Amino acid sequence: MTVALTDSDQALLAGEKGPGARLAMSIVARMADVGGVATLMDITAAHIDSAIYLGEGSMAFAERLATLGGKVVVPSSLNVSGLDEHGWRDWPVPPAYAANAQRQMVAYQALGCAPIWTCAPYQTRHKPVFGQQVAWGESNAICFANSVIGARTERYPDMLDICAALTGRVPAAGLHLEENRGGQDLVRLVGIPAALMRDDAFYPVLGHLVGKFAQERIPVIEGLDASPTEDQLKALCAGTACSGAVALLHVVGVTPEAPTLEAAFRGWAPERTLTVTLDDVRAARRELTTTVGTSVELVALGSPHFSIAEFRALVPQLAGRRRHPGTEFMITTSRIMAALARADGLLDPIEAFGARISVDACILTMPMLSPTTRTVMTNSAKYAYYTPGLLGAAVAFGSTADCIESAVAGRIIRDESAWNG
C-alpha cells in the first residue's frame, strides 16, 4: 500500500475492531491506492446505495459483512432497495426474488443502517448540511448533495459506500477537497423562453443535455432565468447523472457555491463552453423518447422518489379524472413521503384516479412491471434513460401533464406548445 494510514486506520486493518471493519478498511485503503491518494479522511455520514438486490453477489457481500460483525460508525441511510418490503405482493414480483431481496435488506439493517429506502434522502432528515463531509452512493443523490446542498462527497460506488460507513474513512480526494470543486465547463443558456425555464419538464431535459456534454466533469450552467424549486433541481441532477457521471454542477445565482460565474469557476476560465439554444433543448427532449408509436401500457412517475410537494402539485391535476383501463399509472416514492401524503389526504384522490403507489424501490430495481408492458411513459429523465436497457421496454418522455393526459386517453399525447418558443 502507498496510502499513509493513521494508527487507528492501522488498528482497523489489523482487525482490532473486528473482521468486518478489517475487510472494509482493506477495501477503502486499496481504493485510495487505485486513485493514487496519499491519505484518508473522516466522514460524518453516509448514504448506502448497495442494498439494491442484483443477485447472489450483492446479497453475499452484505451477508458477509453482517456475519463478520460489521457496524456503521457514522449515521448511515439506505437508498432504494430491490423490494417494496410490505407491498411487493401487489405487483408481479417473483417470490424467490423477493425472499433474496429482503435478506439483503435485513443484512444492511444488521450493519446499523437506517431503513429509509429512498433515492431522495436529501428530502428527509438525513439531508446533510453545507460543507459536511459525507460518503454518498446513488448518482442522483450524490449530485444533489454536492450541487444543491454544498455537502462534500465523491461519487461512491456501491459497496465502497458501506465500507466508508463501517470505517468512517474515505480517500481524501476529489470533491471532498474544496480546490477540486470549481467548475470546468460552461453551459450557456441562450434564447430559451423564460416560461419554459419555469416548467418542470425543462429540468430533466436540461439535465440529460448537460450530462451528455459534461460527462464526468463539473458543469456551470449560466443564464437560467428562473428560481428552480427543490424538485426541479432534483430532476436536473438526476438527468445529468444518467447521461453523464456528473457528481457536482453549479447553477449561477442558484446553487450555494455559485453566487457568481467567477465563484463557480473559482476564478479559472472555462475549459470548454457549450451554448444551448431552444433547438438543442428540443433535440435533447426527443432523445429521451424511444417509442415511435402512441400505445402506452404504463405511466411511471417518481424517479427520484416523489416528494410531498410533488404529491401536492399532482392531486389537482387528477381531479374528476380516471386513467384508461389499458394504461397503468404508478408513482414510486419512499415510505416517509407516502405516509406524509396519506396523512394529508393526498393519496385518496390519486387512488381514485386509478394510480398505484409503490415504496422502498422503483421500477428499475424491483421486477414489478406487467409482462404486457411494452411502452413506459414518464416525466423522469432517469426512468427514460434506463428503461430501454434495464426493462426492455420502449419509453416516451413527457411533462407531468402529458403523462396524465396520456394515461386518461390510453395513448401517448404530448403538448408541444411550451417547446415551440
Next chain:
Amino acid sequence: MERVIAGRVIVPGTAEGPVLYSNEPLSFWGGYDHATGEVIDRRHPLSGAIAAGKILVVPASRGSSTTSAVLLEAALAGTAPAAIITAGPDRFLALASIVAEEVFGKPVPMVAVSANDFRELAGAGRAALRADGSVTFRG
C-alpha cells in the same frame, strides 16, 4: 503487427482474448446484463455485443453508482469480461474487482493505460494482459 503498451496494474491478473473496444464510457447498470454478459445499453456503440470472456476496452464507466455491483455479479456468475482496460484508473470498475477478489477470490484483471495508448487499442483484434500490466495486442 504485434504491439506492446505499458499499463498500470489496477487489479492484478493475466488474461488473453478478443478485444471489444469503444471510446464511449459504459454504465454497467442498465448497460451490462450480468446474466449473459451482453452490453444492453441501447444508446451505446457496443449494444448487443457479448463482453463475457473478452478483453473489454472502454475509457471509463459512467452514470449510476450501481455499476460496481453489476460487475461483481458478473464476476461471480462467470459473465464478466476476461479483463478490462481503461484510460486511466476507473474507481467504479476497480472497486468491483477488488471486492470480487477480497471477498470471493474472483478478481477481474484490470489495467489502466494512458489516453494515447488507449486509442492505439482501437484497431486491436486480440490482446493479452501480462502480470506486470503490459498489454500485447495485434490487429
